Amino acid sequence: MGTAAEHEEKAAHHLEFLAEISDRYPDWLATVAFYAAVECVERLFARYDIHSRDHEDRKRFVRQRYPSIFGAYKALYNASLDARYEGRNRWLPVEEVRRNLIARHLGVTGRFKTSHREALQNQPICCWLPRIGVIGPFQSTPSRNPLTIPVSCASPPWMSGRCRKAIPLDRPDCVGGSCGR
């Protein structure tokens, strides 16, 4: 059970290690990517003083609290189990690990965590949404994914009044703190 800051630090540590792992170890890439995601979601949970006791428990919390990242988190979880318990001939090719597990799924989880961190600094949602997008060394351009903030995440007390609705991350009219809603 750690604090939000400790999970933040661990997530950064895992991402740093991930960047060091060579293409010869797709199994370790998949495994470390999952544990980076674990720290990302634990960082989110710590904000609400939630501490999961095991992988299944954590996965259920993710579904209940952050459904928009459930698919990404779940894929990382299952792929890391595969990497650890299946034979070498069954590992995902390293290109697939980097493209799908790290850039896509870990990218989604990390961006979501980052977006919440910025929100916790009391910035209005319409200011921080368009800026989400950079995670570690794997994705160097801001995301233009038309993702939406799920309703269950759109009403914590720190959100400003007029931006409570789920809105696309890439809404151009949200730039500059005025989303027009």
Place this chain on the structure above:
Amino acid sequence: MSLPTLTSSTPIQLQFTSGQISVPLEDQDRFVAAAHRAVSVSEHADSEGRDSKLYADKFLNPIRQWCESHRDRVESCYVPFKLSNDFVKVFVVRRQETFDLVLSDAISKLDGQLIDDGWRCDVLQVGPGPREKLSHRFDVDSSFHVF
């Protein structure tokens, strides 16, 4: 009252006919016990004696239907009798050797739906293989063969 033992020498073959599940007579005690355990950790825990029906209709049946609609990627599916960390595990045996990213997205949807429906479960894909190989990942012989 003690519940029947949850061990078996082979997976229990469930028969699905028009949405109804048939359990072999000699395995019905184990089915009832497994249903009780699955329901007792779920949000349906106050089902008052309807454990087996709930387990069959709201848990196993949706899994079976999902497997049928993904049969091009799913070779088989097993649900162990025993809980793992108070969760019901569901093992989907994929057809392809390597981790199936397309199937992974579909499994996430199924898993999420079951959680939303109040079940405390964890749906996972595993690589294909004979029973001995699958046994490295879970106890095949103490499972329901759902698909």
